[in-house]
Amino acid sequence: MKFDELDERMRVFETAHDLCVLPGVFMVARIDGRGFTRLTKEVHAFESPFDVRVRDMMVATTEHLMSCGFRILYGYTQSDEISLLFHPDEDTFGRKTRKLNSILAGEASAKFSLLLGGLAAFDCRICELPNAELVRDYFRWRNEDAHRNALNGHCYWSLRREGKGVDEATNTLVGLSVAQKNELLFQRGIQFNDLPNWQKRGTGLYREAYEKEARNPRTGAAVRVERRRLKVDFELPMKDAYGAFILSLLEGQDR
Known part of the structure; x- marks a missing residue:
């Protein structure tokens, strides 16, 4: 059998279940660390x-x-x-979820491993969102999840530092309201609202316009030109203001 015939015969088994995100549907990739609790608390002793x-x-x-x-x-x-x-018009790899998931997971794993100086792995999934409002709600969801995890994390590790074991610290927090968790921290000298915003709300990255000095190549005259750069925002807005911020990113993009 010639190679071209063999290639055509076998390729179908590799691509038979390829799924593509339909045009007009917003795409959000969610990339998660694999086993990062053990990685950051046992393999590498990072602060908790x-x-x-x-x-x-x-x-x-x-x-x-x-x-x-x-x-x-x-x-x-x-x-x-x-x-x-x-971007709504992104169509790399024909919007195939298999390609997007594997490439983004691989790129994230490789980059973080290089930065860490050790092995780290990520998985990836593509969320398909049919309208801008659901895009807004997705990021509101992750923003609120960050807030909840920060509160729980500070409570848990405060208890662990007092000598409580894993089960005892975990069970102490079961059934506590947000107000009660805040009080638990306050009694230990921690004002949750005063903690860094990146811990409570995460970090956003987006491109912003800025002006810089340049020279006209023909006249040599000094001019001001507009450029774009990636901004790292450690002070994201909260709740409805954050939702409005997400919508503004969609409304301001060039199609």
């Missing part, structure tokens, strides 16, 4: 519940993903996860 070194590696990984060949409007990272909002 948050370590600025891990934050900076996650931000750098997000920057890499936003610059590796896809049109990404917004990147968001909290804890060990990254969410990427694609």
Whole structure:
């Protein structure tokens, strides 16, 4: 059998279940660290519940993903996860989810491993969102999840530092309201509202316009030109203001 015939015969088994995101549907990639609790608490002794070194590696990984060949409007990272909002017209690889998932997971794993100096792995899934309002709600969801995880994490590790075991610290928090968790921290000298916003709300990355000085190549005259750069925002707005911010990114993009 000639190679071309064999190739055509076998290729169908590789692509038979390829799924593609339909045109007009918004795409958000969710990239999650695999086994990061063990990685950051046992394999590498990072500070709990948050370590600025891990934050900076996650931000750098997000920057890499936003610059590796896809049109990404917004990147968001909290804890060990990254969410990427694609430009509505992004059609790389025909919007095949198999390709998007494997490439983004591979790129994230490679970049973070290099930064860490050890092995780290991520998985990826593509969320298909039919309208801008659901895109807004997706990022509101992850933003609120960051807030909940930060509160729980600070409570849990405060108890662990007092000598409580895993089960005892976990069980102490079961059934406590948000107000009660805030009070638990307050009694231990921690004012949750005063903690860094990146811990409570995550970090956003998006491109912003700025002006810089340049020279007219024909006249040599000094001119001001507009350029775009990637901004890392550690002070994201909250709740409805954050939702409005997400919608503004969609409304302001060039199709």
